[in-house]
Amino acid sequence: MKEYEVVVGLEVHVELSTKTKIFCGCTTEFGGLPNTHICPVCLGLPGALPTLNERVVDYAVMTGLALDCEINRYNKFDRKNYFYPDLPKAYQISQLYIPICQKGKIDIFSDGNKKTIGIHEIHMEEDAGKLIHSEDNTTLIDYNRCGVPLLEIVSEPDFSSASEVVAYLTKLRETLMYLGVSDCKMQEGSMRADINLSVRPKGDKNLGTRTEMKNMSSFKAIEKAIEYEAKRQIELIEKGEKVVQQTRRWDEEKEISFSMRTKEDASDYRYFPEPDLLPVEISEERIDCLKNTLPELAEDKRKRYVSDLSLTEYEAEVLTSSVALSKLFEDTLEYCKSSKQVCNIILGEYMRLLKLKAVTAEDKYIDPKKIACIIELTLSNKINNNTAKEVFEEVFEKDTDPNIYIEEKGLVVVTDEAVVSKAIDEVLRVNPKSVEDYLSGKQKARGFIVGQTMKLLKGKADPKILNTLIDEKLSKL
Ligand SMILES: [Zn+2]
Structure with missing residues (x-):
């Protein structure tokens, strides 16, 4: 069998911890009764217009600065069109043509080696709602998450193992949490990763056909999914079959991935410039100010x-x-x-x-x-x-x-020499056998006397004073 290498790129979605959503004043708080954190804007009702939350731009810039990115002083939003039941507008406002940050990097340590992972870009976008599939085969929709601000952090395809991916996510998570821009609670879905994976014969320059596994939200599942998917692709190639470009879902319980749909390209989304929002222009002063306040x-x-x-x-x-x-x-x-x-x-x-x-x-x-x-x-x-x-x-x-x-x-250490001295005298008086043993050369007896005195003083005697006084008294016997 030929030797293969795995090539992985990551798209990480992070929910920002702003108080309100990206284009309206609704709260971003997690939980809450379904469909209570909503308004005409995040529901995309006719005539409702978005207003950009300034804090989202600040958080994106801070993240870009921390990840060594170039910040695009001029950037803009685009519409990504697709129908999905949890996306009431049938489009998502995102950034395609000019994202806010580009060309960054993160240094990671994996298996004792240092490696630099390139950040292709960071863009701002809005989250979709949540579908809840209930047991009686009906599906419920909760729109509370619609419009929660997201950063999508897209890496270069620089990973060659699951452990590198985990090292990167750990570092990224740590950075975002120290910046205070996201709580990165994976169990609440505020940080999730899409894994793009392909394999190629070792040494080959061209990339193989990739598959994508979406919305992975635990390090353990990510590790397992990468190993499984790499093996699956290598086996296909070895059998002379082709890897199909597709989106796959990872089943955490069964630990297998299965096909959801053939993978779409950017052109499938009919992106076009978002007409309801002005381009974002960020001043040098603003960037300097954010730079100075980076924790x-x-x-x-x-x-x-x-x-x-x-x-x-x-x-x-x-x-x-x-x-x-x-x-x-x-x-x-x-x-x-x-x-x-x-x-x-x-x-x-x-x-x-x-x-x-x-x-x-x-x-x-x-x-x-x-x-x-x-x-x-x-x-x-x-x-x-x-x-x-x-x-x-x-x-x-x-x-x-x-x-x-x-x-x-009464926990204060007894440092009063008179008190300690009195206690020792008492111990010596009631333990004549120990005194005798000590005098006949048995060192153990001294330890017993120390212990008894300590006990008498409820463990509060200053050990230094206690030891000095005992030696003094014993030498005089
Ligand atoms: Zn709203």
């Missing part, structure tokens, strides 16, 4: 955490794995300069509790001042590590004030 992205944060804050690569990686986690880390640093301690408590206790309660950092922000306070109490030896854990859990659960809590519960 620090995950990769830059990771580098800074390692070089400036002396964290390990691993720690930096975990902290930046979610926007909320890195925010909590940085917010806490405002009150406590010890980056290592802050990192330890967030990666340790905080993440342990998140996992235990099955919530995410996005759902559970806690007061950074209180985290800093716990670290402070530990560093100044006012509480020991076990107490710190207990207090952290209280803060996590009930937003308790650490200082009040340790006072009320």
